[in-house]
Amino acid sequence: MDKLLTIDGLRAGYKDAVVIDGLSLAIDRGECMALLGRNGVGKTTLLATLMGLTNVFEGSIRLGGTDLRPLSAYQRNQAGLGFVPQEREIFPSLTVEQNLRVAQRPGPWNVQEVFNLFPRLQERRGNFGNQLSGGEQQMLAMGRALVGNPSLLLLDEPLEGLSPIIMDVLLDSIKALKASGLTLILVEQHAHLALEVTDNVVVLDRGRIVHQGSSEAFLADEARMSSLLGLAQSDLSATA
């Protein structure tokens, strides 16, 4: 298969502290990957490292043919990384449409395509960022990453704090992105839901990969999920 992202021997963290500790990972073009693990194991740090927002001590990160390590976050964005951070970071004083237009770069994704994916945003096109619900902000944050026409989309806990109805809208959008062939990494605490919309899963523990395989097989192995994710059996079914 054609590898889009290749991470080799990565050690990274904050100041002198190592959080990602010798991690190697490759993602095929068109692959949809869940990145799971208990709180504080380094999932967000790995995404932030891909974006150039942490200290890298060792290792390489390549996107297609490009070595990302010397590049700034802005340059990584231009090289094809789209990042939807947990904090969403939309512009509160711009309208929905303006938020999308300022992020537009050439490619198949444009404002109208985002409105087709999230009709709710079209209804809210004239509202300011700070007038949106949490779910609408999340849709806008995803839309903003999409109009940048990324080759790899990084989603950090997009379902956090949202109602089940809005979670379903976002999960449907992730399925649609997967069907369109976009490569993506989904960090989620809702393990069951993330596994249902992804091809493969990587589980981290203390900055290292402790499990890697198909999402379907992991989903069927409740005992393994429970031991690696630290969820009680009741939590696992609650997220199903």
Ligand SMILES: Nc1ncnc2c1ncn2[C@@H]1O[C@H](COP(=O)(O)OP(=O)(O)OP(=O)(O)O)[C@@H](O)[C@H]1O
């Ligand atoms: N900006 C930062 N500066 C210093 N240490 C940090 C920073 N952000 C995270 N850490 C530390 O790095 C470790 C990994 O945190 P990270 O947020 O990557 O974990 P996570 O798996 O995403 O957890 P969660 O599911 O809670 O978001 C933790 O020990 C955390 O305290």
